[in-house]
Amino acid sequence: AQTVTQSQPEMSVQEAETVTLSCTYDTSENNYYLFWYKQPPSRQMILVIRQEAYKQQNATENRFSVNFQKAAKSFSLKISDxxxxxxxxxxxxxxxxxxxxxxxxxxxxxxxxxxxxxx
Amino acid sequence: EAGVAQSPRYKIIEKRQSVAFWCNPISGHATLYWYQQILGQGPKLLIQFQNNGVVDDSQLPKDRFSAERLKGVDSTLKIQPAKLEDSAVYLCASSLEPSGQVKFFGPGTRLTVL
Structure with missing residues (x-):
């Protein structure tokens, strides 16, 4: 079984600044994927970034990067600029x-x- | 490449009425998903199809919800009869492989049950 918790209901940031969104998870799986999806007001969900648990290197997609802390079961998303x-x-x-x-x-x-x- | 298409975009019905939603996945995508997204929550998987067969429908309320994908392409999701708690956005998604990694979502159908 897996659970995913996002403790920040709302965040705001000024244009061109950096913001970090938090996520913690719990899983009994030895291997797993973690994702961040974006859902704009138009409602079409888009995949932003993906991380496989056994890969130590944090995933990066242009201005989007993650901080994957496996031991802490934390997976935050950083949006730059x-x-x-x-x-x-x-x-x-x-x-x-x-x-x-x-x-x-x-x-x-x-x-x-x-x-x-x-x- | 055309995306996942859904219709209608909005639907308002009275409780106890029936409603149906339609989804056309991306061409060639064998796996199709229906999600329910209640306001303020993340999407919850209702049913997953691989071609025209059901892979997972463990969270589908089968007493009132039904879904089919007869020809392995487009799909319909039906609610009969609707309850107030069915008010939600119903998202359809598709992927090439049955792995569960969803990359392409449709715009959703917003259902309001009065």
Whole structure:
């Protein structure tokens, strides 16, 4: 079983600044994937970034990076140089995987964090 | 590449009425998912199809919810009869592989039950 907790219901940041969204998780799986999804006000969910648990190096996608602390079961998302288009609900999610990295099961989502970027 | 299509975008019904949602996944995607997203919560998987077979429907309230994907392409989700607590956004998603890693979501159908 997996649980994902996002303790920040809402966050705000000024344009061009950096913001970090928090996520903690609990899982009984030996291997797993962690994700951050973005859901803009139009409601279409988009995958932002993905991390496989056995990889030590933190994933990075342009202005988006994660801080994966496996022992602490923490998976935070850092958005650098925030843009107005980053305004959205952000969901952290987890998914189990086997030792070979093949994922299985169902995505478990956190409650979400509403991020507002101010001009 | 066209995205996941859903219709209608919005639906308002009275409790005890029936409603159906339609989803057309990305072409070639064998795996299709229906999620329920209640306001203020993360999406919850209702059902997962691999082609036209059900992979996981453990969280589908089968007394009132049903879903089908007869030809392994588009899918319908039905609620009959609807309850107030069914008010939510219903998201459809698809992926190439059945691994559960969802990359492509549709815009969702917002259902309001009065």
């Amino acid at each position: 925030s843009q107005l288009g980053d305004t959205a609900m952000y969901f952290c999610a987890s998914l189990g995987a086997d030792a070979g990295g093949t994922s299985y099961g169902k995505l478990t989502f956190g409650q979400g964090t509403i991020l507002t970027v101010h001009p």
